[in-house]
Amino acid sequence: MPDSAGARRPYLQPLSRSWWLKHSFFLRYMLREATVLPLLFFCGCLLAGLYSLSQGESQYQSWLAFMAQPWVIALNALVLLASLYHAKTFFELFPRVMPLLPAPLMIAGQWLGTLLVALFLLWLFGAIG
Amino acid sequence: MEKTIIIQRYNPEQDQAPSAKRYQVPFDHSTSVLDALLYIQQQLDPTLAFRWSCRMAICGSCGVMVNKIPKLGCKTFLRDYPAELTISALDHFPIEKDLISDMAVFLDHLQAVKPYLINDSQNTEPHRQTPAQLKKYQKFSSCINCGLCYAACPQFGLNPEFLGPAAIVTAQRYNLDSRDQGKAQRMPQLNGKNGVWACTFVGFCADVCPKQLDPAAAVNQGKVASATDMLISIFKP
Ligand code: SF4
Ligand code: FES
Numbered sequence: 001m002p003d004s005a006g007a008r009r010p011y012l013q014p015l016s017r018s019w020w021l022k023h024s025f026f027l028r029y030m031l032r033e034a035t036v037l038p039l040l041f042f043c044g045c046l047l048a049g050l051y052s053l054s055q056g057e058s059q060y061q062s063w064l065a066f067m068a069q070p071w072v073i074a075l076n077a078l079v080l081l082a083s084l085y086h087a088k089t090f091f092e093l094f095p096r097v098m099p100l101l102p103a104p105l106m107i108a109g110q111w112l113g114t115l116l117v118a119l120f121l122l123w124l125f126g127a128i129g
Numbered sequence: 130m131e132k133t134i135i136i137q138r139y140n141p142e143q144d145q146a147p148s149a150k151r152y153q154v155p156f157d158h159s160t161s162v163l164d165a166l167l168y169i170q171q172q173l174d175p176t177l178a179f180r181w182s183c184r185m186a187i188c189g190s191c192g193v194m195v196n197k198i199p200k201l202g203c204k205t206f207l208r209d210y211p212a213e214l215t216i217s218a219l220d221h222f223p224i225e226k227d228l229i230s231d232m233a234v235f236l237d238h239l240q241a242v243k244p245y246l247i248n249d250s251q252n253t254e255p256h257r258q259t260p261a262q263l264k265k266y267q268k269f270s271s272c273i274n275c276g277l278c279y280a281a282c283p284q285f286g287l288n289p290e291f292l293g294p295a296a297i298v299t300a301q302r303y304n305l306d307s308r309d310q311g312k313a314q315r316m317p318q319l320n321g322k323n324g325v326w327a328c329t330f331v332g333f334c335a336d337v338c339p340k341q342l343d344p345a346a347a348v349n350q351g352k353v354a355s356a357t358d359m360l361i362s363i364f365k366p
Contacts, residue, residue, distance in 0.1 A: 007141070009141035009142070010141065011144075011147060011224040012223050013218075013220060013224065015221070015283075015286045015287060019283055019286065020283070025333050026283065026331070029332070029333075093330060093332070093349075096335075096343060096346035097349040097350055097352070098350075098353070099346075
């Protein structure tokens, strides 16, 4: 082709659906984003618990029995792990967005805050002290 | 000592898609990927096309994918790779020929954020800046426009309209400069749906940036700025 514009034929690279399998960095990112899925289950449990409370004692007792089943406990343990992983990634990203103090200090501070809130809640609901 | 370099070749006059070609390249401790490409072009196959200029990580023209990770060819060394390595054109950009990408989208996005000082004052005095004012934007000012962060960004891959890491870094660089008054002109770009909010903090751009700019942090600091800007515009009479 004589004209240079007409001779151009750039190849458009397709983005495959599985782009996130390409390397471990994207996999870890997808894992971080996927931590919301188990959390949905936990939120469902919590809402069901609130609803059962409004329905009277027997309903609430059967919700408690549901929550005590091994598979529910196992799933909720997974929720906890997923949330902790998400917290870890979040706490590490936060100092980059709001660089107020040296990053390790901010990360430690956020974990400390989480611990304190957890302890407070455990105390509030009578699990400790 | 030799290594096998596999290059994704594409000749727009003949090929429908890129295909792999293998080359044996001698190397020593100081052989960069760019040196290897030059060796191939000069000794084995003069038709190989690629860009380069400074050989010292400052012009930003030698970006390629090395084993699927965006790298500057001149700042990447054969010694750090196993016996075989694969080189291809940067991801997410159209390929003109072999390792040469069409960077036009990237340059358009850069231009869209007005990457220059905007200052209407008629004051001819020098604009003094304190070290503290300099420090605010300095870390975002060393971008060499290599585009590696765009090749690393899946959001840009999915939506080429996304302003992308370097353009947002650059917008921040000027917004944070005490001599600049152009923030109001740049914010609409950053606030828009292809601005900072299209970023989901994948964060790979920060890993690949040869100047350690942390574009991901800049983008997400941009979110804070964007949110503040929107809130202010809501409450301003
Ligand atoms: S931000 Fe970094 S990776 Fe992106 S264009 Fe600038 S120097 Fe290259
Ligand atoms: S040749 Fe200039 S950055 Fe590599």
